Every structure is written in structure tokens, then in C-alpha cells.
């Protein structure tokens with residue numbers, strides 16, 4: 297282990313660990329307790345794509361075993377890159393949910409062992425909260441703001457009022473947006489992970505060739521639905537079979553265009569709701585900031601559309617750099633530092649949570665009312 301970095305005594309140093317899906321990651325983040333600003337000292341991510349590719353998606357058992365095999369090395373590498381040893385850390389933060397439970401347990405057990413052996417406090421972090429607050433680390437942006445969270449497992453619009461205070465404005469009633477990208481890629485034979493493959497293929501395509509549906513457009517509550525869009529892609533592909541490369545590119549571009557229209561319409565609704573009821577007692581009344589986060593936030597077409605919308609509506613637009621959109625441990629360490637600063641640490645028997653909504657009071661979007669499964 298190298299000798300420790302000179303430690304600025306205003307800075308809190310947190311090791312973060314992330315194993316909720318198919319990335320094994322560890323990072324060290326420093327947070328200045330006077331300015332509140334953060335910096336990344338190391339950020340190591342090992343993707344398991346190659347192990348899952350033959351199956352066309354993430355296999356939970358394979359993911360958990362792969363985390364076991366490499367997490368120790370990744371943690372060691374993150375400390376070495378930061379020039380630190382365990383003894384100079386102030387806390388250990390780990391993703392405790394939501395996610396694949398086998399992987400979560402691997403990360404939690406390691407983090408607990410590190411905390412116990414080095415007498416460090418443990419912070420159990422919600423993975424969605426980490427995506428939600430990444431812009432605080434990268435840009436110093438603090439709540440309140442409107443958040444579009446788009447990943448492989450979630451698609452939500454949230455009012456982020458403060459650390460730990462989230463109001464869900466809308467969610468998907470079926471597939472998550474990342475899932476829709478992944479399934480579209482799979483059915484077009486573009487491989488895994490699907491999002492980047494669809495985006496790459498769409499670059500050469502004609503977005504106006506196929507008039508795909510725009511589910512939920514104009515609905516009052518800013519929920520999303522992508523299952524019908526995915527089915528329309530499948531049906532269109534079937535009618536064109538055998539597909540030529542140009543057809544695949546046009547389908548990808550038309551799919552992205554439909555997604556962009558749906559997302560824009562839903563965000564406009566959420567903006568209107570937030571403009572009518574800005575956050576209460578958050579200490580700041582300017583909520584007119586839109587943040588997009590999660591793996592799908594890496595999509596450049598989506599980012600450009602949201603950027604243009606923000607300019608039109610007088611919102612500022614924020615997105616993490618591409619490398620921090622997909623799963624990483626710097627965002628976990630950052631939330632760990634924020635919670636540690638508030639004295640919010642967790643006991644060593646904290647259990648993994650496969651489900652862990654940011655707004656626990658939000659009613660289910662499906663199964664009842666007009667949005668019910670039978671609607």
C-alpha cells in the first residue's frame with residue numbers, strides 16, 4: 297500500500313462500493329466540509345458485459361459470483377490510485393439496494409468487514425439516490441431540482457427537495473427506458489448492452505421512416521410506458537424481415553425519435569407540476585433545474601432534446617459526465633459523504649434491499665385506476 301495522500305483536515309474521505317447489477321466498482325471521494333464540494337480521488341469500474349453477453353442480459357447468479365471474484369482487487373486498486381490506506385478513511389459507503397440481491401450482499405459483506413476491521417462507520421446507500429445526487433459531486437448543484445432518472449431498472453420523474461426528500465411525480469407503468477433500449481437491441485441482433493448499440497446504429501438511420509407509437513403522450517400524470525413501443529419495433533421488424541442494415545438503422549433512429557418525444561412530453565408535464573407546487577421549506581425557492589441521471593442519461597440524442605427543452609422553458613440543464621452516468625462507486629461514496637456529514641450512519645446488521653423506492657409514500661402506478669394493468 298503506498299504512503300497516504302496528505303490529508304486536508306477539512307476533507308472527509310469515503311470509500312464507496314457498488315455491486316448492485318453488472319458493474320463491480322470501488323472509488324474514493326473527498327468532500328470538503330467547509331465548502332461542501334467533492335472531488336474524486338479514484339473511480340474503478342469493472343464491467344461484466346463479456347460474462348453476460350452470451351445470455352443477452354444480466355444473469356443474477358453470474359453477476360454475484362463475478363463480484364465475489366474481483367471486488368477485493370477493485371477495492372485495493374481504488375485505494376492505491378487514491379494513494380490511501382484504510383486507516384486514512386473516514387467512512388465506508390456501500391450500495392444496499394435496490395438491485396440484484398446476490399450482488400448487493402457481496403458488496404455489503406465486504407463493506408461491513410472493512411468497517412469492522414478498521415473501526416470505520418458504515419453508510420448504506422440507496423443506488424437511486426446516488427444517481428440522483430451525482431450532479432452535486434460533479435457540478436456542486438444542490439437541491440431543489442427536477443430529476444429524470446433513467447436506467448436499466450427505473451424510469452422516474454422526481455422532485456428532489458433535499459437530501460433524503462424525494463417526491464415521485466411519475467414512473468413507468470411497464471418497462472424501464474434502459475430495458476426498452478436493451479430489448480430493442482436484442483430483437484434487432486445488436487447485442488448487449490443495448491443502449492449504446494442502439495444509439496450507435498441510429499446515427500446512420502432515418503428517424504422519420506417508421507411512425508412508431510408515442511405511449512402516454514398528453515396524459516395528465518407524467519407516467520411513462522415503453523412496452524407498446526417495443527412491441528411496435530418487433531412488429532415492424534417482422535414485416536421487413538429479412539432486415540437489411542439500412543432497415544435496422546432506420547428502426548433504431550425511429551425508436552430513439554419516439555423515445556425522445558415521449559420523454560419530452562412527460563418532462564414538460566412534470567415541469568408544469570413543479571412550477572405549480574415548488575418545494576416547501578427547502579431553503580431555496582429556485583427549482584428550475586432539470587437533472588438527467590442513470591445509464592440512459594448517456595444517450596446524446598436524449599441529452600440534446602432535454603437541453604433544448606430547458607432552454608425553451610427557462611430551466612438550467614444538468615447531466616453527469618458520460619463516465620458517471622452508468623453505474624459507478626464514486627456516486628456511492630459521494631452520498632456516503634453527504635450522509636456521514638449529517639451523522640446518518642448505519643448499523644453493521646443493515647440488510648440488503650432488493651426494492652428500495654426513493655419516495656416510499658408514492659402509490660403503485662399499476663394495478664389501480666385508469667393506469668391499471670387492465671386499463
Ligand code: KG4
Nearest residue numbers: 447448449474491492591592594595622623
Ligand atoms: O444506471 P445503469 O448503468 O444501471 C442500472 O442501474 O440499471 O443503466 C444501465 C442502462 C442499460 O439499460 C443500458 O442499455 C442503458 O442504461 N444505456 C443507454 C446508453 N448507455 C447505457 N441507453 C441509451 N443510450 C445510451 N448511450
Ligand code: ZN
Nearest residue numbers: 447590591623
Ligand atoms: Zn444504476
